Amino acid sequence: MKYFGLVLLTFAALLLSACFAPPHRTVGMPENPTPLDSLSQVVFVNAVVVPLLPPEFKYLGTIQTEADAGCSDGGTVGFLREEARRVGANIVYVKNAQTKTAFLYTQYTTSVFHCLTLHVDLLYAEAPLITRWQEQIKAAEEKKGR
């Protein structure tokens, strides 16, 4: 009971932190971006599986996310998807995925967080395979919505 308040506070802090963008650094992002059409899907592409970029594409920046207390994998991926949409990218090309550790020190406890950190390029490209991926995502979302 003694620590109940602390546990509640930590839980609330973690819950809130999932809503915020993870710490990150960016390079090459456009200053006046044109956001992606709301109907277009953002595709996450694993570079290990797809080791080269489309023949024609528009490079819209590189992002490196970092570990932080209260991180969540879903939050990180969601943030990147929103960033891609914001700068007009339909591809999040994931070049490196690592699990890094962050610590949260309080008076009574030390919490350890294992955070997914991603190094990605944001691109806009059009190609049959990309359209196929987008269709697959849309179909999956529709299936989920039902």
Place this chain on the structure above:
Amino acid sequence: MMRKFKFLFVVALLTASFAFSGEFDDFEKSLMQNSEPSGSTDSTSSASSMDAFEQSLISESGTEMENIYQLREALLEAAKRGDTAQVSRGIEELEALKTEDMVPLVDVESQVLLIRQKMWPQLLQYEVKRYKNFYNDLVNEKARYAENDGLMLYIKKEISKFDTTSALLMQLESDIDKSSSLSESEKLELKILLLLNDAYRDDKVNERIARLSQMFLEKYPDHPDAKWIENSVAGSYFRRDFWDLWNKDRQEHREENIARNFYTGGLGFNLYFLSGGLAFGMDELYRSDLFEPEPPGIYLELYLQIKRFAISFELLPSGIEGVATYSLGLGFVAYDSRYLKVRPYIGLGMPAMILDAKQDGYLAMPGGDREYFQEGNNEMYAESFGFTLAANVDFKFLTTYLFSSSSNFFSMMLTGKFGITYMEFDDTIVKGSGVTPFFALGFGLLLW
């Protein structure tokens, strides 16, 4: 069992003809589980979808599949005979039959056949075509694959001879170098493309792709594939080291980032080592026969700028020896640039001076009291009021990024202060009023 695992591993390693599922949840799950990529539609994923009996039924059905299996059989025989022309033709024929729903020959089979026959020009041609069409080739999730035949067994056996612990190119490099059928540019291009099989699994491979691509672009800038290599093949590898990229970007955009910060604010601290000025109307400010002034020697200023406005706290010099003003100022940044910043301000303050007694004596206080003072005693006299109009002119001779920030800076400045103060003293032994134009020169630090 181990052999099967090895086969699956090598196939996964060599094959890039994945119809990658970009569905968010699957990918996130794979990231979280740290698993190898899934969702392939190559022979790995379909290997168990059909058993030998079904296979035999298909091959006996006299359909298109029968033709495919006959071509595969012929290809196998050609490979066993070492008939390179026939192998080349066989691959082309099977490739021509490929559709979204039918895969007669998977990439790894073609690769292994061409590698084992040391058909380097054909392998280069195959790899270029394969990667150039990577984003155009579509294979349905439920596509049928030709498999479980003699050719597949042969490929499996050949794959088992590869060393799965090292990159594919490492095992082939000396053969490619020795090849007389490839030009130097072709050798380089083939090496780059073969390295893609192991890309993003090993940093050394990524680094090598970038290095070889750079070499290719420098040596053969007019090669028809140069633009493709630069953008599609090597583009992401040139951006592989985020911190290097970030540092370069910071350096490249330093001037733009600095310019973006003009008139935005900051925290500054100035120290003035050299000062001087004039005084009007304060000739008899104190008894110079009894006291001598003790100047502070150093003057300073601390200011906080928000947008174009600045609040400052300072110890100002004056044109009268020993008189300094504690002042609170409100300024406005009239001009800001890469090297120069001009900040006029008005200040309200309290001029003060420290006087040393030259000899022992008594001081007559109001009300008839007397106060004794000894030689060498010093005291501050400050019952006064001051009003200042001045301008700071800063020369930012050095500006660097503040730690790892890309939007905050640290500047070192030569700073000058020029102004005029009206002051009134109404103290026991310091009395008078007047105007004093002054200047001060020094050194400043600015975080902005």
